[in-house]
Amino acid sequence: MIEIEAVLDNDGILKACKAAGHAGAGKSGSDIVCAAVSILLRTAFSTLLNKKGIKVQGGAPERGQLWLEVEYEAEGREYLFAVGEFLVNGLSSLTKEFPNNCKLTIKEI
Numbered sequence: 001m002i003e004i005e006a007v008l009d010n011d012g013i014l015k016a017c018k019a020a021g022h023a024g025a026g027k028s029g030s031d032i033v034c035a036a037v038s039i040l041l042r043t044a045f046s047t048l049l050n051k052k053g054i055k056v057q058g059g060a061p062e063r064g065q066l067w068l069e070v071e072y073e074a075e076g077r078e079y080l081f082a083v084g085e086f087l088v089n090g091l092s093s094l095t096k097e098f099p100n101n102c103k104l105t106i107k108e109i
Contacts (some may be wrong), residue, residue, distance in 0.1 A: 002037055002064075002102040004095075006088050009109055013077065014084025017041060017091075018067040023101040033101040036094050041066045044087040054080055 002023050007016040019041060023033035041058075045068050048056040053076025058068030072080050088106065095104045 001100070002034065004037065004091055004102060004104045005107060006084075006091065006104065007107045007109060008084065008088075011081070012084070013072070013081050014044075014070055014087065015109065016067070016069045017044070017087065018065075020065050022064050023098070025098060025101045033094065033098045037091070037102060038066060040087055040090045040094075041068065044068065044083055047083050048080065051076060051079060053077070 002019055002021040004019045005017065006014065009015050019037050022028075023031050023037070025031050025033040045056060045058050048054050048068075048070060053073040055071045056068055058066070060066045070080060070084075088104075091102075091104045095102050
């Protein structure tokens, strides 16, 4: 099971997201759930990278682990809101379709 935690601020803006575990929906290297989670997180990261007013850091320290953390200034707020909403909607959709393979927790701070 992939455990995913998305952290949003009071305005619903993405602050962090992490995923850990293995979906178990297929063989290693062929697991569509694992691939989908990886693509969503990596695309969110690369979309935010080098965007004015947004500072993002993240990594994949080992197989089955991905994380990102975001800081923003006023000029990056709307863009970050949209990217975060896209990410959370994509992850929510995955957890509804594959509830035995991934779980999403949304934490508000």
